[in-house]
Amino acid sequence: MTIRQLLPTVGERPLTNLYLDHNLRELAWQQARPFVYANFVMSLDGRIAIPHPTKSGFVIPKNVANERDWRLFQELAAQADVILTTGRYLRDWADGRAQEILAVDDPEYADLRAWRADQGLRPQPDLAILSATLDFPIPPILTANGRRVFVFTPANPDPIRAAEIEAAAGRLFETGEGSVSAGKMVQILAELGYQTIYSAAGPKVLHTLLAGQALNRLYLTQVGRLLGGQSFASILEGGLLATAVDTQLTTLYHDPEALDGLGQLLLAYDVVPSK
Numbered sequence: 274m275t276i277r278q279l280l281p282t283v284g285e286r287p288l289t290n291l292y293l294d295h296n297l298r299e300l301a302w303q304q305a306r307p308f309v310y311a312n313f314v315m316s317l318d319g320r321i322a323i324p325h326p327t328k329s330g331f332v333i334p335k336n337v338a339n340e341r342d343w344r345l346f347q348e349l350a351a352q353a354d355v356i357l358t359t360g361r362y363l364r365d366w367a368d369g370r371a372q373e374i375l376a377v378d379d380p381e382y383a384d385l386r387a388w389r390a391d392q393g394l395r396p397q398p399d400l401a402i403l404s405a406t407l408d409f410p411i412p413p414i415l416t417a418n419g420r421r422v423f424v425f426t427p428a429n430p431d432p433i434r435a436a437e438i439e440a441a442a443g444r445l446f447e448t449g450e451g452s453v454s455a456g457k458m459v460q461i462l463a464e465l466g467y468q469t470i471y472s473a474a475g476p477k478v479l480h481t482l483l484a485g486q487a488l489n490r491l492y493l494t495q496v497g498r499l500l501g502g503q504s505f506a507s508i509l510e511g512g513l514l515a516t517a518v519d520t521q522l523t524t525l526y527h528d529p530e531a532l533d534g535l536g537q538l539l540l541a542y543d544v545v546p547s548k
């Protein structure tokens with residue numbers, strides 16, 4: 274279970290608690306505004322999703338996803354007050370091909386459930402869904418046990434659909450023209466008391482967060498496997514950013530045991546605030 278830490282210092286660490294020990298809730302408290310972070314697992318040639326073999330849409334490549342990365346994903350999700358996800362996630366859920374983002378009912382992650390309880394947090398983080406189309410059902414399980422669901426959509430949505438979503442989900446916020454404004458979304462979430470905001474969404478939400486200067490940290494797991502293919506998603510999709518976003522590597526680990534010894538790099542980049 275050993276991870277080789279290469280940055281900021283060299284050493285060896287167990288996989289368990291590797292990202293829990295990043296203390297993201299403490300970082301949010303220190304900066305006195307929400308700490309916003311995102312995470313992707315990708316192939317060495319930068320694929321985070323490829324076409325589904327039998328259905329429409331994209332999926333995370335099966336030969337890139339792995340249980341050691343999933344453990345780290347869970348540790349990041351466990352530290353969240355609220356998780357950002359998308360209309361696509363709910364459409365996948367309705368189609369039976371999505372799972373809970375934080376797997377609190379999986380005995381494998383009982384320690385993370387206990388950790389959240391120790392922090393005074395409910396088992397599940399709340400959910401914030403970004404969508405322009407509002408074309409998704411809200412499964413009742415997502416609003417069970419007091420979990421709050423917020424929907425963020427650009428200004429002037431279809432009023433009937435907006436009312437239906439509000440009736441099923443709770444609050445719907447209109448922010449941005451044509452595309453949700455991340456700055457306003459984070460401000461609203463901060464006003465609602467949320468301090469740690471985790472994006473479990475894909476490349477368009479990452480673009481939204483970067484364009485809105487809202488992201489603090491980007492976690493990447495880079496699997497030592499090349500996939501090729503013409504059709505794929507990378508970590509970032511959208512127009513050229515008005516200002517390039519600079520980042521600095523804050524931690525770097527090598528996980529030699531992933532994928533039966535193939536190995537993967539675990540990187541975390543902090544966004545350098547623009548001047």
Ligand SMILES: NC(=O)c1ccc[n+]([C@@H]2O[C@H](COP(=O)([O-])OP(=O)(O)OC[C@H]3O[C@@H](n4cnc5c(N)ncnc54)[C@H](OP(=O)(O)O)[C@@H]3O)[C@@H](O)[C@H]2O)c1
Nearest residue numbers: 313314321331359360361404405406453474475476477478
């Ligand atoms: N490898 C990985 O670690 C990883 C991580 C995350 C996701 N993925 C994969 O990447 C693919 C895409 O994921 P995704 O759909 O969650 O992510 P996405 O590409 O970030 O978001 C797509 C959807 O989110 C909504 N959206 C995003 N930004 C918006 C904005 N600024 N304003 C309004 N709506 C916005 C839209 O929903 P509507 O269509 O409802 O308007 C859009 O269709 C999936 O196949 C997923 O499995 C891989």
